[in-house]
Amino acid sequence: MADVAARAGVSLKTVSRVVNDAPHVQPELAERVLAAVAELGFRRNHLASSLRSGQATATIGLLIEEIANPFYATIAGAAAEMARQRDTMLIIASSEEDPAREQQLLRDMCARRVDGLLVVPAGHDHSFLRAEVELGTPVVFLDRPAGKLRADTVLLDNRGGARAGVRRLVEAGHRRVAVLLDSIGVYTMRERLDGAQDALVEAGAPYDNRLVRDGVRDPAAAGRVVAELLDQPDPPTAFFSLNNRITLGVIEELYRRGSDAALLAFDDFDLARLVPYPLTVIAYDAGELARAATELLFRRIDGDRSWPHTVVHPTELVARGLPNR
Amino acid sequence: MADVAARAGVSLKTVSRVVNDAPHVQPELAERVLAAVAELGFRRNHLASSLRSGQATATIGLLIEEIANPFYATIAGAAAEMARQRDTMLIIASSEEDPAREQQLLRDMCARRVDGLLVVPAGHDHSFLRAEVELGTPVVFLDRPAGKLRADTVLLDNRGGARAGVRRLVEAGHRRVAVLLDSIGVYTMRERLDGAQDALVEAGAPYDNRLVRDGVRDPAAAGRVVAELLDQPDPPTAFFSLNNRITLGVIEELYRRGSDAALLAFDDFDLARLVPYPLTVIAYDAGELARAATELLFRRIDGDRSWPHTVVHPTELVARGLPNR
DNA sequence: CTGAAAGCGCTAACAT
DNA sequence: ATGTTAGCGCTTTCAG
Secondary structure: OHHHHHHHOOOHHHHHHHHOOOOOOOHHHHHHHHHHHHHHOOOOOHHHHHHHOOOOOOEEEEEEOOOOOHHHHHHHHHHHHHHHHOOOEEEEEEOOOOHHHHHHHHHHHHHOOOOEEEEOOOOOOOHHHHHHHHOOOOEEEEOOOOOOOOOEEEEEOHHHHHHHHHHHHHHOOOOOEEEEOOOOOOHHHHHHHHHHHHHHHHOOOOOOHHHEEOOOOOHHHHHHHHHHHHHOOOOOOEEEEOOHHHHHHHHHHHHHHOOOOEEEEEOOOHHHHHOOOOEEEEEOOHHHHHHHHHHHHHHHHOOOOOOOOEEEEOOEEEEEOOOOO | OHHHHHHHOOOHHHHHHHHOOOOOOOHHHHHHHHHHHHHHOOOOOHHHHHHHOOOOOOEEEEEEOOOOOHHHHHHHHHHHHHHHHOOOEEEEEEOOOOHHHHHHHHHHHHHOOOOEEEEOOOOOOOHHHHHHHHOOOOEEEEOOOOOOOOOEEEEEOHHHHHHHHHHHHHHOOOOOEEEEOOOOOOHHHHHHHHHHHHHHHHOOOOOOHHHEEOOOOOHHHHHHHHHHHHHOOOOOOEEEEOOHHHHHHHHHHHHHHOOOOEEEEEOOOHHHHHOOOOEEEEEOOHHHHHHHHHHHHHHHHOOOOOOOOEEEEOOEEEEEOOOOO
């Protein structure tokens, strides 16, 4: 910047004004500065700028579980688009469901003085963020609530969605509904399971604990569990898959066997319509969820100091898949 | 940091040493400093640190077309994982195939003094990056080559993959192969089309320009084009879809009609096995592509000044889908 | 409307 | 092994 100033025959401050298109600069001087900038290939150092000016790094941090998962990719896409509209860059990192890693990544983002944080929490204690929040870094939680910290939160109606879905199964006459979930340690899984139980209880259907299977981490595991359940005496007549990875494995096994068990699945997916097996999907708009959270975050960044909100987004039941052979 | 130093009764530099766990600090002093850090809730300002130390913001930039697309999400996931292993943060931005936006985003990343850039290029002129590259910001191009800039590049064997796939169609007796593509302006689309034509020419099959359809932007458009082609006199007996979005629409329309046309598709996808229509997929490992590029980038960041490389990754033909009814 | 000086928070280079 | 000094590139403050 000093070089540019020398070249243009003006002071450093004038260059700064021109570069930041601040007012009160004679067009003639501005032109000389711009020429010097071009000749010298000057690029403003954003680091130095935000160091001096205190706040506003024009960067927000997004912490999710796993970027490659379509659910989180959709969230990232929506957040990125809103950030871009505000000329803000997005730092994305994956916790991989590891609370220690989550904490380290969030601390690092804070060290980089992001203007705000969008977090899909992995851990259950976010009190380590309290100091940052009080120092002025807003945090919005997404998809799951924060632990031990009061903060803005945008959630999905997991319980209501699950309940509505299972109610539909019950109305179709199903009494034995198997539930397959990833990990009971995850908030969304607990809520969805609770919703399923609500519907079962309301219908006076017997609740059989052996039909609930935790720890189904991937499609292959889901397939094995389905096989095992169907080979039992008194097998379930319906399956409720609590996430999209599980759904894939369940569909495959049910199709392979030519089973006529009903399938209810949380999370919609691109090819659901073309799956060769009828299923009911609990769908929702992940992009909308992320947009709501990002909007809330920017409002905080813009100085909104009102009491923290919690917003719950609805889900919808949709019939998918092709009729049975 | 000054406050911490005062509190611990040491100099600023000692605090700096402790915070950066540099050697030559008495354990006793280090402990006092750490205590002061905890009491005062001190957080190192990463901005100031990298401003002073010149380089090493421990940040890399990733520019892709669209985060929500599974192909780019996979790339982002792989890059993020490698970055994390080096305690490096990842800034991700989407160009949405807009060259102007690409340029603006890349410039912004440079202004933030990222240590390196990973780019899936949208535009055809990247000479604006030359100054940055010469000033020491390495750039690796991914999936598509740079325009007007010599740089490391990691590509897929688009042409070879397409050729092998179409050759298989030809060997199965197909002479009229329709090709559906997104935009001829995109490098990968051109290469794939060229590969298809290679195979057709090699087989002495007639090349019919009316069977090549450009501008198929989404699944719905793909479905319409398939319908139109099949309703022609002398319709194609095989379809070659040049990307995953197009494939969805083609499958749906072919299935809807109960058509027995063959389908070849670039890009594998999760549910391909369960699609109720037989298809051949040109598959590749997008994660591996991204890992190779990120590896190359980090080698450059670590000071590798050798001549720029271009690496081409192979593709593979895989049978997918369920047999026809 | 423009410029000089001070300093954001930290680390490199040099003392001690 | 620890401390002192200078300054990274920019913006703020205040004087002209």
